[in-house]
Amino acid sequence: MLLTLVFFFNFLREILQETMSADEEHHRESWTMFGNEVEKVELDVIRNQQMLRTRVDKMDLRRKVFRLSQRSPDFPVPLRAHMVWEGMTVKLSCTVQGCPPPKVTCVERQVGIGPHQTSAPTSPKSPICLISSYLIHTFPLKSECLSSLLALELQPEAQFDSTFSPTWAKEGTSFTLQCTFTNPLLPFQQDVSWFRDGVQLHQSSSTDITTCDNKATITIGTAHKEYEGFYTAKLRTRDGVQEHKSFVYIKDASAAALGGPASPLAVQVSDVNRDYIFLTWQPPSADGASPVEGYIGQDEWVRCNVHIQKACHFPVFGLKDRTLYRFRVRAVNQAGAGRPSKATEDVLTGDPLEHTRTTGMLSTLSTFEISDRLVPLPPTDVHACEVSDSYVVLRWTEPEPRGREPLTFYVEQSLAGQTSWGLASMDVVVSSPRFPVFGLVKEKQYCFRVRSVNKYGVSDPSEPSAPVSLAKPQAVPAPPPSVMAVRDTDTSVLLQWEEPTDKNGILGYYLYYSEAGKQDWKTVNNKPVVKTRFTVHGLKTRREYVFRVKSVSRAGNSRYSDESRPIMVKSAINVPSAPSAISLLLCSGSEMVLGWRAPSCHGGSPVQGYYLDQREKGTETWREVNVKPAKKRQFKVSNLICGHFYHFRVFAANLAGVGKPSDASEAFLCEKWTMPQPGEKRLFGAAVGRSAV
Template identity: 25%
Template sequence: KDVASAQWVAISSSSKKRSHMAKYLMEGTQYLFRVAAENQFGRGPYVETLKPIKAIDPLHPPGPPKNLHHVDVDKTEVSLVWNRPDRDGGAEITGYLVEYQEDGADEWTKFQTVPMLDCVVTGLQKGKIYKFRVKAQNIVGLSLPDTTIPIECQEKLVPPSVELDVKLIEGLVVKAGTTVRLPAIMRGVPVPTAKWVTDDIEIKTDGRHKIETDNYSTVLTIRDCIRKDTGEYLLTVSNAAGSKTVALHLTVLDVPGPPTGPINILEVTPEHMVISWRPPKDDGGSPIINYIVEKRQSKKETWGVVSSGTSHTKIKIPRLQKGCEYVFRVRAENKIGIGAPLDSEPTVAKHMFDPPSPPGKPTVYDITENAATVSWTLPKSDGGTPITGYILERREASGKWVRVNKTPILDMKYRVTGLFEGNTYEFRVFAENMVGLSKPSPSSDPIKASRPITPPGPPINPKLKDKTKETADLVWTKPLKDGGSPILGYIVECQKTGTKQWNRINKDELIRQCAFRVPGLVEGNEYKFRIKAVNIVGEGEPRELAETVLAKDILSPPEVSLDVTCRDLITVRVGQTIRITGKVKGRPDPDVTWSKDGKVLVQEKRVEIAHDLPNVELQVKEAKRSDHGKYIISAKNSCGHAQAFAVVNVLDRPGPCQNLKISYVTKDSCMIAWESPVDNGGSEITNYIVEYRQPNQRGWSIVSSDITKRLVKANLIENREYFFRVCAENKIGPGPSIETKTPILAINPIDKPGEPENLHIAEKGKTFVYLKWRRPDYDGGSPNLSYHVERKLKDSDEWERVHKGSIKETHYMVDKCVENKI
């Protein structure tokens, strides 16, 4: 029971063991328990627990701390941190016991118990090595420890650091002549040293530079700054823990340097000059605002301003005096001031250039019947300005000079065309610059326009086209150059492998075509071949076949290919010619056969077979409908077998329709049905034509001519007879007709009539009986009724007809009866 309750609650009333697990207790509640034994006579007295028992989990010491390590070390103290244990033993961890052990000692010294996961162990001695351990503690006790590695107590090192003014980092800009201080605060343990460097040269206190350094700062002072002091200054502070380098940027503004020379005189006239220059190499640290251009005569000392506001590096100087010598100077200006000047060479105001001197004597070469190439050399002088081109003139012997080129020639040679064969020509050249033309060059030596003739070039791309054991078929292309004379023919030479001698094959006459069959080869030998072209001058250079030729028959299995027009379906009309063409290849020449439906075709009246290998052709004249089908061409030699086929369709009119039937005949219509022809003529049936006629007519009338189905309804006139016929039609035309053999009568369908009504004997005698009856109620669809009268003896099974023909009335006299017979 709960100690706070007066009522006992049974946990078990049937347990036979001397122990029992009490379940479903409330955590944190205190309980009392009692037990009584029971037998067949009843329950004995209870025995109770002496003290209440609290329902809580069992407690254990916690697990060891995790990841114990040091985070800082000084001369007399060490900072430790760790992580919580993986398990707390079932009770809250109340603290952590920190201990340390000096290197070489056996005992651990307790430092203190801390509640957090870090601790600073103090009171240590500098230079000694210690181990540290930490134990977790709860209400039950201490855990196992976690131990550090040996740690030596020594002075803490702090890497150096530098603090600069933001303006120094971004860059300090000063004017020339000012004093600059570059201060920096530095920190670090031990105290760092400072070093100033610029352009890879260490700065020391000397002249205009002064360095002041103490334990916490360093200052670089530069007096009377000049333009060359501009640049990057590197400050490096260092100690045992490391080093730190920072960059300071200094820009010293000054007037710009002189413009970059020389001053170029671009144009000179008696009235003006055009000069140009390049910007200064040093703009003084500030952009150039403009240039100040001045002039003076060489004999005077005063300068006159030409321009003080131009930003361009080119200017025209006007109002000069003809024949006077001038000197020009240019100064650059920025926001600081005006820089040093750049002076020009003295220049006289006059025309600057002269016409060029004449070119050298022309040389003429590469002469043909209508053209020649003329070349010349440079003039000795260009007149002071670049030559812009050349003018070429020609003349016939003792004729006038005629200009050859419309626009100036920029090259030192020119191809002259339009000459007349057999005429003699001379040439001369003028040089031209911006001032004008030079005097003419000396005239060239006279030349005569005529066709130059040389031996032809080598034939192009000779190769082996075919060969056998005794011959080789060679082909080639004519040379690119015929040497100025038509090629008369070709020479083929042969060299047997292993020898050096070339033997001419065509000894008697030249080969006119670009192909030749070399005879007389010996089977199994290898040969080289070369070919020469010949014109009126003589033989040209030979061209050799790239590969040697082995005298041997070429064996290859047959190849059969039909022409493109024969590969798909071949369609012809009746009476036309079926033509199948193709090519058959193979070495040796294969035997070729044509067949259709398993039957070999041979030459006959309508069939022509032409074999002119590699071309083959089969013609079937006056084609019939029965000629349609699959034609197979077979080629066979000692190396194999090949075949191809062509499908031929012969178009004709369709055959007759099948099974013409007339049904559902009435007095005003009937149904006509039939089946498709067995042969559609090689073309799809487009429609059917249905016709009719009466027996007394010769001409046929159309029921319908555009029927696509095989069933049609025909309109009739009552009580008339009709014949019908049907034919099929394709794109070639209508086929033969099929007719009905007997006419049909246009009446409604007739059935058997009903039985006559009220048959009775109206009168009788010894040898006769007079019978009467009434028309049947149902006449079967036809009012034209006739009657048949039959009789039999009573005991007989057979009926006999008593009259001939048919009876139209409803009465009849039966005679020739036997008296007293029933």
């Protein structure tokens, strides 16, 4: 019994303990859940407070921005001026800003215009209309702002009116070219530019360029042969650039001696050194009474060459260092020396490598070597850079290191294969690494060597050059073949020819003309023509002419080419220009009757007919309308689709062929006309008498 009670009490105690443990755990879990829920509620409260504060801040910011944005209306992009054609649709636009948003009203001449209303522009003086002034009024609530006035004023741009034709000027005189314009030049058209053979001309002491309201001129103070060529005036327009081009001929001035040659041209200076330059030029077109035998050069105006130089190049030697020189050339024939050429620009002699030269001894030399080598080193790379039939130009490289002292040179020469050397420079002081040697014997070979000289002494000789001999006289080029004249206008002829087989060294061509059967030859151009075709102006209408051509090179001019066939000067037959002003005369719904204006130029032959092309609006492909030419300036186009828009263009044709197409017409709507045809009238008789109806 006792054991049973003990067991029972123990069992109760375990049950009680388990119950208390379960209650404790439940109580603990309840408190944990309660703590988590409280934390969640706290987080939600904090989040809502932050959102509320953000919203309040945004609303406050909006109120501040709204207060700051309160201002009167403004036009950041105002109305601008327009120039329009009569009948065009004009769209005016501007940008308006303000707070609160303003209301906009367009006013013409103080009369309100609604958003879909139009105002009919009128102008009694011109097809270009003068649009009335427009005002933009803004009404933000109770405030009002008036925009700036917009005036669409008539400002027609200038076009070429009268232009200069081919012009002739005498060498040494002045000439003026002038263009006039249809209207005063607009501000963006003031810079009328002038060109000669594609090179723009600028204001200078010899060139005067003037542009005023409706006229542009250019004056050349002293005409030289170098100024011959195509002169072009360029005018800027809204669509691009318009230009007018014409040729200016420079005729020879009177000869210095009776029968003497004309002046050479294009004298150029190259290879400038301390005491040496190289001259080149082009031979004149007119030899005078006898062929040109050679040339003499002059510097300020002292003769440079003792003997006449046959070719158009010459080395000038013995000049002063750092001195300005100008050069000109005269041609010589049996009658004597001709007129001098145009002088070159000022040329300053000097050392071209002075800015790159290292002065003093090399830093690698020791003190003993510097004191022991005060005498200069010999030059290197001695060779002939220019070989003619009368001289040889030697060239070499100065020694390196060169030293600080001024350096000159001795030039020695010897026959090839011999050991005896003679002084070629004689008493001439050679300051440049260039030296021309004259007086050599033809068909013999020479070797040359050079010594450097300074105040301390003379260097050892350089290595000898390769054997050099005088060149054979340069042959003049062959004349151009196949000279042919083609009709151009009533006073001009297009001359064409072919290049010679050997065209090396050819600088251009001189042209000559004479009336058929008279052999009175006259020069066309005094500046060589580079191309193989040229339009000869200034001829007499219905006179027959023959032409011939010379090739030009540094060796001189070729003989004359064979004469062209005689040609009578009169207008050639060309294709006609394009028709214009295509208009719609009648439309039946599937057919259109078109009319147009005749070409402004028929090309020297009457217009034989017209061809039409058509295309639908929005397409790019043109379709042929008629195979047979239309004889009249009206044509009925069939097989059209009602309700479609069509563009048309017209070609004119004559004996020379079909000309260029006209501009495309405006888009014509294929729709049956219901109104009476223009000009249609009906006649009614009210009474009939002996002499009246």
